[in-house]
Amino acid sequence: MLCVGLDPDVARLPSQLSGRPRAIFEFCAAIVDATAELVCAFKPQIAYFAAARADDQLEALIDHIHTNHPGIPVILDGKRGDIGSTAELYAREAFERYHADAVTLSPYMGKDSIAPFIDYAEGTKGVILLCRTSNAGGSDLQFLDVGGRKLYEVVAEMVAMQWNSRGNCALVVGATYPEELARVRSIVGEMPLLVPGIGAQGGDIEATVRAGKTSSGTGLIINSSRAILYAANGPNFAAAARTAASETRDAINRFRAN
Amino acid sequence: MLCVGLDPDVARLPSQLSGRPRAIFEFCAAIVDATAELVCAFKPQIAYFAAARADDQLEALIDHIHTNHPGIPVILDGKRGDIGSTAELYAREAFERYHADAVTLSPYMGKDSIAPFIDYAEGTKGVILLCRTSNAGGSDLQFLDVGGRKLYEVVAEMVAMQWNSRGNCALVVGATYPEELARVRSIVGEMPLLVPGIGAQGGDIEATVRAGKTSSGTGLIINSSRAILYAANGPNFAAAARTAASETRDAINRFRAN
Numbered sequence: 001m002l003c004v005g006l007d008p009d010v011a012r013l014p015s016q017l018s019g020r021p022r023a024i025f026e027f028c029a030a031i032v033d034a035t036a037e038l039v040c041a042f043k044p045q046i047a048y049f050a051a052a053r054a055d056d057q058l059e060a061l062i063d064h065i066h067t068n069h070p071g072i073p074v075i076l077d078g079k080r081g082d083i084g085s086t087a088e089l090y091a092r093e094a095f096e097r098y099h100a101d102a103v104t105l106s107p108y109m110g111k112d113s114i115a116p117f118i119d120y121a122e123g124t125k126g127v128i129l130l131c132r133t134s135n136a137g138g139s140d141l142q143f144l145d146v147g148g149r150k151l152y153e154v155v156a157e158m159v160a161m162q163w164n165s166r167g168n169c170a171l172v173v174g175a176t177y178p179e180e181l182a183r184v185r186s187i188v189g190e191m192p193l194l195v196p197g198i199g200a201q202g203g204d205i206e207a208t209v210r211a212g213k214t215s216s217g218t219g220l221i222i223n224s225s226r227a228i229l230y231a232a233n234g235p236n237f238a239a240a241a242r243t244a245a246s247e248t249r250d251a252i253n254r255f256r257a258n
Numbered sequence: 259m260l261c262v263g264l265d266p267d268v269a270r271l272p273s274q275l276s277g278r279p280r281a282i283f284e285f286c287a288a289i290v291d292a293t294a295e296l297v298c299a300f301k302p303q304i305a306y307f308a309a310a311r312a313d314d315q316l317e318a319l320i321d322h323i324h325t326n327h328p329g330i331p332v333i334l335d336g337k338r339g340d341i342g343s344t345a346e347l348y349a350r351e352a353f354e355r356y357h358a359d360a361v362t363l364s365p366y367m368g369k370d371s372i373a374p375f376i377d378y379a380e381g382t383k384g385v386i387l388l389c390r391t392s393n394a395g396g397s398d399l400q401f402l403d404v405g406g407r408k409l410y411e412v413v414a415e416m417v418a419m420q421w422n423s424r425g426n427c428a429l430v431v432g433a434t435y436p437e438e439l440a441r442v443r444s445i446v447g448e449m450p451l452l453v454p455g456i457g458a459q460g461g462d463i464e465a466t467v468r469a470g471k472t473s474s475g476t477g478l479i480i481n482s483s484r485a486i487l488y489a490a491n492g493p494n495f496a497a498a499a500r501t502a503a504s505e506t507r508d509a510i511n512r513f514r515a516n
């Protein structure tokens with residue numbers, strides 16, 4: 001259930017990579033190669049590449065994953081969302097330029113803003129919608145009372161009941177709020193949940209797995225970024241990342257079984 | 259009050275530009291130069307550039323606007339939104355890479371996801387939050403009943419009362435729904451509203467201006483993209499865009515005065 005988030009902060013790259021023109025790609029590819037055996041997905045966060053003018057390195061990274069680790073899906077984390085004609089362009093960005101297998105999106109603009117992603121390539125791409133996010137301010141809108149339920153619960157039900165006709169939708173629910181994760185699980189049945197917030201953001205693995213897994217012990221994509229990427233800063237950074245990923249994977253699996 | 263939206267669809271560029279390596283930049287720069295006298299802002303939509311791997315042409319375009327038409331703000335339309343540490347990277351993308359003067363953002367993740375944009379450079383950048391969008395599906399979430407009010411009204415009040423402490427916030431309210439534009443105006447006082455949806459999307463200029471202007475006849479940024487960009491497809495495309503922009507500007511001003 002472990003997903004490694006690829007959020008390459010240029011200020012935190014290992015010193016031996018500093019000054020190299022493709023340092024971001026080299027860093028992320030090393031992390032990918034060291035952790036691929038341990039993960040169910042990789043999740044590059046596009047902001048880190050875009051802010052560094054490293055769009056081409058993101059393209060190369062996703063190609064690297066597909067070529068060297070076939071079968072591991074890539075979730076492009078961009079949280080896009082726009083009206084239909086523009087959403088089609090964002091779908092092209094994600095699926096034709098970057099060759100992502102799934103994307104994160106904001107639900108605020110409604111189903112027709114999501115349809116170009118849901119329907120892309122006969123519904124073979126994953127569409128992961130923000131529901132209950134891991135930040136404190138997430139409650140500003142997501143906790144608004146909508147007829148006795150919170151907005152994030154209404155979003156969960158809307159996606160599960162109305163938007164997911166092709167069966168390729170999932171939701172983002174932060175690990176920082178296990179009770180709400182359990183609420184969402186009770187609403188959406190077997191739908192996969194992408195769960196950020198363990199590790200640097202403080203979410204507890206045991207509580208996350210117990211609250212979020214399906215009755216058959218599946219249905220979670222648990223993301224860790226910084227705790228794995230920056231496990232060590234020296235020449236051993238990739239080995240340290242592998243160790244951190246392995247420990248996280250084992251912790252997840254311990255609570256997954258029972 | 260006219261804002262020209264720069265949504266360069268590569269399939270619709272004038273034929274004399276086809277095959278040129280910087281056709282997107284050349285097209286948009288010609289539109290900019292032809293319409294700059296008539297506008298209060300330009301709004302490039304980043305999806306159109308990203309899908310075409312034309313990030314560098316977007317950089318060049320915004321530099322072109324700042325260099326040749328100083329004083330006209332550039333709104334980078336990306337509708338980003340993420341947790342604080344990632345939002346800082348999106349702020350860098352918008353303000354340091356692209357040198358935008360304002361951005362569009364989604365409010366779904368709450369105030370702390372917006373703070374890095376609000377506080378950037380002492381609050382000197384514009385932050386334009388989605389409120390009531392111009393697409394039909396916008397009502398899926400935005401019309402949910404929150405204690406007797408619709409979600410978009412609650413968002414309008416939240417931004418006006420709680421998020422706008424620096425006075426640099428604005429809202430997106432579609433021209434396709436003039437009654438809701440009037441509702442938002444009544445909630446937010448003098449706050450600027452970015453209004454897409456006239457032209458190709460069918461919004462009515464008179465209804466938009468009457469519903470959305472402040473008591474002093476200001477406060478609107480009315481966007482038109484396709485109706486101006488693609489006013490003609492031949493060698494005269496820029497002149498045709500200027501004519502279309504001029505007519506739109508004049509129509510706006512007619513209803514602005516009375």
